[in-house]
Amino acid sequence: MEEIARLYALSQANTSVDHFGAPSTQIGTFNVVEELIGETVRLPGFILPLDAQIAGNITEFLLVPYVGACVHMPPPPPNQIVYVLSDTPVRMERLWEPIWVTGLLTSDQTHSSLGSTAYTLELDGTEPYEY
Template identity: 45%
Template sequence: MNKWVLSGVFILALVMGAMAYQLWSSSGGPVNGVEVDWRLLGDMDYITGKATSELNALNGKAVKIPGFMVPLEDNQRDVVEFLLVPSAQACIHVPPPPPNQMVYVKMKKGVEVAMGPIWVYGTLNLVTKKSMYGDASFELIGDFVEPYR
């Protein structure tokens, strides 16, 4: 191949890669995930189930939330379901944290149990989920987890 053909192939590959990246991020991939903090989640009135307009705007949207994992499964290697809580001190005990300070996470694929702080990326749903450790005011359909940095 001559250098002009190779240059054209290279430019085409760059354009196609950029288009794929844009399509992935605009379809709710983690690139466009809105960072949600626990103060915002705390605005959910878990007694009445009433959410603020800011929380309602995130319903069904791609988000990322920091926190600590509380596995809901016995498998100590990979988990699919866990609670996300705002601090290591919010471990599950009696009484559990309030529902607006727990997020029920259902991963699309199992992830390794994390002992430290993490980011969880996925789609946020404003629904109450019950677990053996208490109610959570939110559900997150998880795409992936990464260490908090």
């Protein structure tokens, strides 16, 4: 839970900084794959929580392509990060375990100190990623 609280505090900060306190700039594009917009998709990735709730439950998070993305600055390009929003809290066991997310994909952009996103996904469900 201490790690989740630290990540939540970072997401609420006004500036992005690296581990040494220096400003970190996200590079890349907001270009999206138009054919996927408005579709229900299934995507793999890692959870980076934006809200910290009791017992590891979260309702909003970034789906990132590798462990520690955004926390280990600079973040990936915006079109490689998906903002995920869930009406039902999702139980987060471990940050380093990959998952599958399924839901409706839009091109709504979001911005936080952890990084900006080119996509938003309204979550229908998650499942463990099997290697």
